Amino acid sequence: MQEGISAERAAAMIPDGASVMFGGFLGVGSPERVIDALVARGARGLTLICNDTASPGIGVGKLIEAGCVTCVKASHIGTNPITQKKMISGEIDVELVPQGTLAERIRAGGSGLGGVLTRTGVGTVVSEGKQVLEIDGESFLLEMPLRADFALLRAHEADHFGNLTYRLTAANFNPVMAFAADCVIAEPDEIVPVGVIPPDAVRTPGVLVHHLVRRRQ
Amino acid sequence: MQEGISAERAAAMIPDGASVMFGGFLGVGSPERVIDALVARGARGLTLICNDTASPGIGVGKLIEAGCVTCVKASHIGTNPITQKKMISGEIDVELVPQGTLAERIRAGGSGLGGVLTRTGVGTVVSEGKQVLEIDGESFLLEMPLRADFALLRAHEADHFGNLTYRLTAANFNPVMAFAADCVIAEPDEIVPVGVIPPDAVRTPGVLVHHLVRRRQ
């Protein structure tokens, strides 16, 4: 049984310099309240693992703008000119990862796999410095598992055990990140009693979720 | 839009000697009607890819008993003494695969990954003849992707597009097998019109399903 914490409490748990996975795709399905709280507490030196850096004022874009971030691992930063600018100025170190590889590296990190073998990126700059394995006459890139200190999820419903549901395209990276961090914090739209979410509707089992962000008071 | 086919028609599509994935865990979540039809048509030389061989008279156990099978890739055959007997007599060739590795090899086969890197089986007979990779100082077994000519699924609901749902522990290997065969045939408990299954309840997108087995007339 979980006790709901405030977004401020969640932000306080995440120390400067932590690596943090954020669910969300151009801000859709991002934990906006915890992001706001991280900006408010003046977090510094975060490593962000996320699909993209959204736009200024939206999703993790707020963290970029507020100077909370020194490192980004993402598939796309083109929608946020501030990320581009800070990358060029050297303020933020950016590792670009193909979107499917990013999802799979996070999944590997969360499911105890030693790496990912993918055709994606073979023969491109993505393969630089990486091992290429020949398997049955074809080349596959060995991509390393990704884990983080924290995963910050946005869910639709949560029950008191932390079981989560998502809605439509707001799921995106959230379910896979739920497996891949030492501490998982979920910010749900709705919190419902245990038993309200049918077992087959649960997308993230509550055993993976360490803290739930409570509803606004 | 799918046209429902009979179980007999489904069985007729599967030639002798085909490799076939069957959903099911000790018979729970197995496509029983297509299995019955395969027995009735006297299928021969099938390669079965499934978690287990259930028991005599149940699930794929019926195929074993009826002599339809010459090769089994499974994690467990202990609940079916006939499989044991036929393995010892040499009638059936059995490859035992750890359950999590089996799921992941099928997933790799269905998602275009070159293999699976797992700790499971390192230092056991499972690792014999396989490549072991040292990654960050730890040993991982390289396990090969698995695909089949056919995947025979048991679903709870299907809509006319082939979108599928599953119930509780009857899901097991079905969702992952839906990605990993050249021809996917689903046997649902219920068939409902398009739009009845909400997008977030779909566990297998209909684009993966080639044929639906119609309800009993």
Place this chain on the structure above:
Amino acid sequence: MIDAKEIIARRVALELRDRTLVNLGIGLPTLVACYVPAGISVAFQSENGIIGFGEPPPDGMEDPHLTDAGGGFISALPGAAAFDSATSFALIRGGHLDMTVLGGLQVDSSGRLANWMVPGKIVPGMGGAMDLVAGAKRVVVAMQHTAKGQPKIVEKLTLPPTSARRVSLIVTELAVIEPTDEGLALRERAPGVSVETVVASTGAKLLLDGDTPTMSIECERVAA
């Protein structure tokens, strides 16, 4: 008079086949959805996690949980299926996507595509493009033939490639070109465009084979 983008979108739409799964890239490729030929039923995938989406919803009906890969509001069609990013790319990488339509910065004579960065100028990132090119059964590049007067179809890429894989087809407002083992084959030219114009606007050798037919752009615009 229809513009370059509409010509491209109309011609690409003729590549759509019935009962297939198709991913349209952001920008120009998205327009293809407006010209699906009559009698053809296509399921569109958006890599952020849905199959079966349609036009933007009426004003005031937007669902903040439902957008396409460009972040625009969309609607879900009856029979839609939603899924997470790992599943979305299992579909893409696993060969379940019949076709992807992507924009391009360059394509070279070996059919390799560059579409994700211009070193030192703009580095948006590859998003899903590298997986799409590596995994889709057919890769169609939909792009304008030239940029600022310079050919985008070149002998050898000067921009970083998106994949080592050869794309299936290039559609521009001037021509349809198919990369083959022998090189880039000119298959069609746009209405009113001469072969000479296509050749003059192209930075790579084109293989010509007798008469080059005029491309069809006949498909009707689907009502929004």
Place this chain on the structure above:
Amino acid sequence: MIDAKEIIARRVALELRDRTLVNLGIGLPTLVACYVPAGISVAFQSENGIIGFGEPPPDGMEDPHLTDAGGGFISALPGAAAFDSATSFALIRGGHLDMTVLGGLQVDSSGRLANWMVPGKIVPGMGGAMDLVAGAKRVVVAMQHTAKGQPKIVEKLTLPPTSARRVSLIVTELAVIEPTDEGLALRERAPGVSVETVVASTGAKLLLDGDTPTMSIECERVAA
């Protein structure tokens, strides 16, 4: 008078910790669920795809879609979550399982477990056992101390190992033994059982450290 299996199940139950995820193997380990100590809330996982299951349902209430890994009918508790096999083993292999309790055929002095086949005699297959031993945070072996008078705790495995990994604890009806870097440490002996009896029933060297306390088996049976 309680039998060997009950002693083992009661003692293993004392290893359960509050708010943890636990997988119980088929057979003897399943009994552990009957002795969860008061005040301890444990989520049980069944590897065929559910967290949060309970006692078999009343007669006539069985759901054919809801069984445990042994194929027996179970019930779902409020807050249960169902998932497919790939997700189930992502939980197991990914280190999300706090403890697994497994039966054993042999454990050797290095703490390696053999529990999935007897060559030439019985080859049931490893099922989920290899993943469970490789992936769970704690691996507790629950087994009878001897089989047909022969020790099951041996100097070196004569049966094929389930994993190269050392298990965390061995609980039998005679003793609690912990594999350590130095060897097998005898931690507890069963009520009324002498250290000498344990040593005589064990085929491997046991490390003794002063008095060996008597194991507790005090937990109450949870009502069905």
